[in-house]
Amino acid sequence: xxxxxxxxxxxxxxxxxxxxxxxxxxxxxxxxxxxxxxxxxxxxxxxxxxxxxxxxxxxxxxxxxxxxxxxxxxxxxxxxxxxxxxxxxxxxxxxxxxxxxxxxxxxxxxxxxxxxxxxxxxxxxxxxxxxxxxxxxxxxxxxxxxxxxxxxxxxxxxxxxxxxxx
Amino acid sequence: xxxxxxxxxxxxxxxxxxxxxxxxxxxxxxxxxxxxxxxxxxxxxxxxxxxxxxxxxxxxxxxxxxxxxxxxxxxxxxxxxxxxxxxxxxxxxxxxxxxxxxxxxxxxxxxxxxxxxxxxxxxxxxxxxxxxxxxxxxxxxxxxxxxxxxxxxxxxxxxxxxxxxx
Amino acid sequence: xxxxxxxxxxxxxxxxxxxxxxxxxxxxxxxxxxxxxxxxxxxxxxxxxxxxxxxxxxxxxxxxxxxxxxxxxxxxxxxxxxxxxxxxxxxxxxxxxxxxxxxxxxxxxxxxxxxxxxxxxxxxxxxxxxxxxxxxxxxxxxxxxxxxxxxxxxxxxxxxxxxxxx
Amino acid sequence: xxxxxxxxxxxxxxxxxxxxxxxxxxxxxxxxxxxxxxxxxxxxxxxxxxxxxxxxxxxxxxxxxxxxxxxxxxxxxxxxxxxxxxxxxxxxxxxxxxxxxxxxxxxxxxxxxxxxxxxxxxxxxxxxxxxxxxxxxxxxxxxxxxxxxxxxxxxxxxxxxxxxxx
Numbered sequence: 001x002x003x004x005x006x007x008x009x010x011x012x013x014x015x016x017x018x019x020x021x022x023x024x025x026x027x028x029x030x031x032x033x034x035x036x037x038x039x040x041x042x043x044x045x046x047x048x049x050x051x052x053x054x055x056x057x058x059x060x061x062x063x064x065x066x067x068x069x070x071x072x073x074x075x076x077x078x079x080x081x082x083x084x085x086x087x088x089x090x091x092x093x094x095x096x097x098x099x100x101x102x103x104x105x106x107x108x109x110x111x112x113x114x115x116x117x118x119x120x121x122x123x124x125x126x127x128x129x130x131x132x133x134x135x136x137x138x139x140x141x142x143x144x145x146x147x148x149x150x151x152x153x154x155x156x157x158x159x160x161x162x163x164x165x166x
Numbered sequence: 167x168x169x170x171x172x173x174x175x176x177x178x179x180x181x182x183x184x185x186x187x188x189x190x191x192x193x194x195x196x197x198x199x200x201x202x203x204x205x206x207x208x209x210x211x212x213x214x215x216x217x218x219x220x221x222x223x224x225x226x227x228x229x230x231x232x233x234x235x236x237x238x239x240x241x242x243x244x245x246x247x248x249x250x251x252x253x254x255x256x257x258x259x260x261x262x263x264x265x266x267x268x269x270x271x272x273x274x275x276x277x278x279x280x281x282x283x284x285x286x287x288x289x290x291x292x293x294x295x296x297x298x299x300x301x302x303x304x305x306x307x308x309x310x311x312x313x314x315x316x317x318x319x320x321x322x323x324x325x326x327x328x329x330x331x332x
Numbered sequence: 333x334x335x336x337x338x339x340x341x342x343x344x345x346x347x348x349x350x351x352x353x354x355x356x357x358x359x360x361x362x363x364x365x366x367x368x369x370x371x372x373x374x375x376x377x378x379x380x381x382x383x384x385x386x387x388x389x390x391x392x393x394x395x396x397x398x399x400x401x402x403x404x405x406x407x408x409x410x411x412x413x414x415x416x417x418x419x420x421x422x423x424x425x426x427x428x429x430x431x432x433x434x435x436x437x438x439x440x441x442x443x444x445x446x447x448x449x450x451x452x453x454x455x456x457x458x459x460x461x462x463x464x465x466x467x468x469x470x471x472x473x474x475x476x477x478x479x480x481x482x483x484x485x486x487x488x489x490x491x492x493x494x495x496x497x498x
Numbered sequence: 499x500x501x502x503x504x505x506x507x508x509x510x511x512x513x514x515x516x517x518x519x520x521x522x523x524x525x526x527x528x529x530x531x532x533x534x535x536x537x538x539x540x541x542x543x544x545x546x547x548x549x550x551x552x553x554x555x556x557x558x559x560x561x562x563x564x565x566x567x568x569x570x571x572x573x574x575x576x577x578x579x580x581x582x583x584x585x586x587x588x589x590x591x592x593x594x595x596x597x598x599x600x601x602x603x604x605x606x607x608x609x610x611x612x613x614x615x616x617x618x619x620x621x622x623x624x625x626x627x628x629x630x631x632x633x634x635x636x637x638x639x640x641x642x643x644x645x646x647x648x649x650x651x652x653x654x655x656x657x658x659x660x661x662x663x664x
Binding site: 367368370371372373374375376377396397398399400401402403404406407408409410412413414415416417432434435436437438439440441442497498 | 533534536537538539540541542543562563564565566567568569572573574575576578579580581582583598600601602603604605606607608663664
């Protein structure tokens with residue numbers, strides 16, 4: 001269950017309607033994993049699907065030097081790649097079985113250097129919908145098991161009805 | 167009347183010569199190229215710095231299968247990586263010689279599938295400043311020399327005074 | 333016609349497909365004006381519809397003290413109100429006669445104090461669509477006929493098919 | 499490891515007491531209320547400061563017909579006005595006594611019609627800083643004491659050191 005107070009950052013979650021989401025497709029998790037495995041970009045950067053639950057997805061990314069910007073931190077585009085995929089798949093868990101997902105837009109604030117042993121992107125659905133879905137995400141940098149917030153995202157997805165996923 | 171110097175934030179317009187931005191650092195282009203070459207992420211994805219002018223930067227990215235999302239289009243995170251770097255370096259051309267650049271935040275709208283032979287990200291400075299700089303960018307998909315708009319970006323940068331770039 | 337180079341800010345416009353938009357509804361301008369007149373908020377703040385063309389809309393707002401934030405500049409929310417309406421009606425000019433418009437989201441950068449005799453919000457469609465439309469907008473502050481850029485916006489609209497406008 | 503002080507931007511975490519923010523200015527609440535009272539726009543629309551705590555602010559807005567867009571819902575610009583002010587004052591609670599606040603930018607997703615007896619905007623600081631502060635906000639629509647989420651915001655503020663607030 002998503003707690004009212006976010007354990008790491010102290011951020012409260014906005015109230016949602018009645019707690020748990022019920023995915024219309026019971027095979028949602030297998031479907032997310034199959035779709036994630038088709039994302040060449042996730043393989044290229046070494047990202048791994050960490051957790052999939054109704055309305056939630058997290059993706060981890062071990063630090064590598066070839067993912068950096070000029071100061072040696074992970075590049076904003078790479079940070080956004082895992083944040084965007086986490087948000088997209090959080091939304092996808094709640095889509096019907098015959099629909100696919102595309103990102104309409106997102107906004108990312110980079111609030112601390114993306115450094116450490118690995119990054120962890122977490123995203124959850126704020127508002128599911130028949131046509132659009134809205135998510136929020138956070139990216140944490142982890143070192144020796146301690147994590148700190150390095151980016152936050154707000155994202156709009158579109159439900160592509162009757163469109164195969166891959 | 168709106169003054170040329172922002173009374174609160176210290177944002178100012180640089181000296182202009184016929185509408186053109188005049189970079190305070192005459193070696194701006196070499197500095198951008200050196201910084202770009204330190205971005206491991208740009209090398210990993212195969213991006214190339216295309217053009218650098220005062221207040222402007224473009225980056226090209228040949229299509230590769232390992233850059234894709236699940237439908238075979240270039241992943242939103244990769245699209246944003248070149249848009250973000252183009253915006254950051256557009257801003258960086260107008261920074262003083264002893265300052266570095268970081269992205270504060272950006273928003274990206276994906277408006278058509280990122281497909282084709284290559285992508286081209288173009289960005290330019292809308293408002294330079296002493297503390298912050300604002301840019302806009304577009305990403306085009308090119309096929310057989312014909313290009314179509316596939317993403318637009320709006321971005322905020324911060325000027326890191328007295329900080330080495332790499 | 334929208335010039336390639338923006339006369340005030342020097343901003344280039346992204347290339348669009350073949351120049352001029354052709355509205356599916358020939359009565360688009362009357363429809364926009366009727367809808368604008370139903371916006372109580374525009375009347376409250378004293379905003380006036382300035383210009384309506386296919387894919388374009390501008391709204392002017394004379395300065396008033398009761399529109400301000402704590403420093404005496406026009407409040408960001410009021411700036412966004414005219415930017416949002418200009419973007420929404422720019423999109424609406426290209427909607428079919430039986431559809432209505434809603435804002436999905438927008439992002440606004442405030443880049444100079446919103447002060448002067450009046451504000452002018454201009455917005456245009458970057459990408460029209462059957463389900464979504466994407467716009468960009470600028471807000472200018474005018475004093476003695478001279479204008480300067482004070483905010484820029486990027487916006488997503490949704491086409492509400494079969495929905496009456498008021 | 500991510501340091502507590504951001505090496506580039508000077509962003510720092512304030513001293514915390516059990517997860518709570520400790521405002522550097524003990525008179526933060528009185529200062530927020532005085533600043534809010536200078537916002538002509540808040541008076542015009544009938545908004546009221548509801549709650550002020552370290553890193554948090556909420557603003558309520560009773561429904562009025564003269565705040566609406568064309569369908570009779572509260573206009574996105576009005577929704578954003580209370581969200582923006584709530585975010586700005588959430589940040590302002592953590593600013594030093596000799597600093598003022600300006601909004602750099604924000605993004606707002608409108609996820610349900612802003613209708614009901616009143617709206618309530620809540621915002622909190624995600625990341626305080628010496629130069630910039632990042633907030634998130636939600637706007638709820640309340641009817642007969644039941645509330646539902648109608649908008650979410652992500653915002654960047656700038657700390658104007660040595661600037662009087664009004």
